[in-house]
Amino acid sequence: MTVGIRRDIRSDDGARDAYVQGVIRLKQEDTGLTTGDFRIPGFAGTPPQPLSTWDLFVLWHLVAMNTSTPPGADRNAAHVGPVFLPWHRWMLLLLEANLQRVLRDAGFGLPYWDWAADGDGSVDEQPQAPVWKRECMGGDGSAGSEPFVTTGPFAADSGFRVRVWSDEEGRVWAVDRPLRRRFRAGEGLGLPTTADVKAALELLPYDTEPWDRNSDGFRNRLEGWTRPTGLHNLVHVWARGDMEAATSPNDPVFYLNHCNVDRLWAAWQAEHPDAPYLPGDDAPGDLLRHRLSDPMVAFFTDTAATPADMLDVSSIYTYDRLTM
Amino acid sequence: MDNSELARAADPRVFVPYLRDNPPRLPTGGHGHGAIETVRTATHRGHEIVVRTTYEIEVDGRPLKGHLNVGNDGSVHYHPLPNYSFDSALDLVRQVIDSFPERFEAGGPHPADATDSGHREAHRGGA
Numbered sequence: 542m543t544v545g546i547r548r549d550i551r552s553d554d555g556a557r558d559a560y561v562q563g564v565i566r567l568k569q570e571d572t573g574l575t576t577g578d579f580r581i582p583g584f585a586g587t588p589p590q591p592l593s594t595w596d597l598f599v600l601w602h603l604v605a606m607n608t609s610t611p612p613g614a615d616r617n618a619a620h621v622g623p624v625f626l627p628w629h630r631w632m633l634l635l636l637e638a639n640l641q642r643v644l645r646d647a648g649f650g651l652p653y654w655d656w657a658a659d660g661d662g663s664v665d666e667q668p669q670a671p672v673w674k675r676e677c678m679g680g681d682g683s684a685g686s687e688p689f690v691t692t693g694p695f696a697a698d699s700g701f702r703v704r705v706w707s708d709e710e711g712r713v714w715a716v717d718r719p720l721r722r723r724f725r726a727g728e729g730l731g732l733p734t735t736a737d738v739k740a741a742l743e744l745l746p747y748d749t750e751p752w753d754r755n756s757d758g759f760r761n762r763l764e765g766w767t768r769p770t771g772l773h774n775l776v777h778v779w780a781r782g783d784m785e786a787a788t789s790p791n792d793p794v795f796y797l798n799h800c801n802v803d804r805l806w807a808a809w810q811a812e813h814p815d816a817p818y819l820p821g822d823d824a825p826g827d828l829l830r831h832r833l834s835d836p837m838v839a840f841f842t843d844t845a846a847t848p849a850d851m852l853d854v855s856s857i858y859t860y861d862r863l864t865m
Numbered sequence: 866m867d868n869s870e871l872a873r874a875a876d877p878r879v880f881v882p883y884l885r886d887n888p889p890r891l892p893t894g895g896h897g898h899g900a901i902e903t904v905r906t907a908t909h910r911g912h913e914i915v916v917r918t919t920y921e922i923e924v925d926g927r928p929l930k931g932h933l934n935v936g937n938d939g940s941v942h943y944h945p946l947p948n949y950s951f952d953s954a955l956d957l958v959r960q961v962i963d964s965f966p967e968r969f970e971a972g973g974p975h976p977a978d979a980t981d982s983g984h985r986e987a988h989r990g991g992a
């Protein structure tokens with residue numbers, strides 16, 4: 542049994558290079574499926590687009606996000622509720638398994654980006670942090686109304702193309718264009734800091750009524766709904782471009798952010814070993830998809846993991862560091 | 866959940882045929898009308914409270930129809946910008962214009978101009 546070790550992409554060049562290589566391979570792995578198979582219309586006449594394994598994860602995220610729980614609620618089957626952490630842990634596990642396959646390395650561990658370490662520095666310098674270098678994720682998009690990424694392995698000239706995109710009304714379209722980023726640093730907005738992270742890690746319980754973005758508790762703070770916008774949400778909002786739409790898993794930075802979010806959950810679990818996942822199975826039916834043993838929204842097969850399945854994953858991976 | 870289960874689910878020989886047979890529904894249609902209704906409920910001293918709010922948003926005379934929710938604290942969440950919450954619907958619309966600038970440029974492509982006629986039939990109600 543191989544237990545992968547997840548490391549900080551800021552300091553581990555081996556994990557960084559493997560992740561970049563793995564992303565490129567998954568992005569190039571044509572599944573034979575197209576946007577037409579999912580009845581996704583073409584934007585402004587765009588013909589049906591080929592979908593890679595990478596692109597399918599974007600669709601999975603959309604499906605979960607568009608499953609309101611219960612119907613009409615703000616809470617959905619992957620966000621704005623307790624299942625936020627276990628659902629994304631499952632998504633990361635499946636992406637990691639695909640990366641292990643294309644890298645032919647069963648021990649590969651998804652890297653995380655400790656964004657708080659960058660957030661502790663000056664706002665002006667944050668866009669130059671190691672994660673945005675040419676050899677890592679590449680940097681900000683170009684100025685103007687088409688902020689395409691111009692540096693690094695996913696730059697406009699690399700052939701990395703976004704195939705599905707969610708618009709200003711939440712409709713999904715087939716597109717064929719480079720990746721967009723529009724960093725907020727120029728507006729004086731900084732990334733979350735280590736102090737923000739430490740304050741969140743002290744919070745108990747895991748989650749609480751009303752089980753949404755008005756909840757006290759750890760999940761809601763880490764997801765970032767406590768205003769001003771914080772932690773996970775702030776990273777999306779800081780990078781902007783493709784990172785701020787419902788199709789945010791288009792940008793490889795999505796997984797680095799979520800791996801760090803997952804690490805913070807692991808740190809919280811280690812710090813509060815007696816604090817249970819909530820809500821339990823006796824919670825009312827309008828919390829379907831968020832209770833301990835509820836099936837989460839699946840995509841690649843009809844086997845759905847539950848939050849309970851995600852609570853102890855120590856036989857699959859560990860983090861090199863849980864201290865802040 | 867273990868490594869072998871994950872490896873099985875991460876095999877294209879497994880997931881590609883499965884998805885070909887079971888393509889999930891995606892939010893491809895608009896909401897079809899300009900009004901967005903939100904409902905908040907609460908109990909206070911044994912009394913059931915229901916607050917319904919209807920939003921009709923326009924930008925340059927064109928309706929903006931994405932799904933919106935109002936939290937118990939009165940803040941607004943707009944599903945097409947899933948990581949934001951706003952103090953007011955006006956702030957929300959300002960951010961939509963900032964985040965999708967090309968969609969509000971005069972003469973820029975608009976989904977309504979898309980040629981794919983399957984678009985309307987593909988509507989499944991969205992979120």
Ligand SMILES: [Cu+2]
Nearest residue numbers: 602619620629
């Ligand atoms: Cu997400």
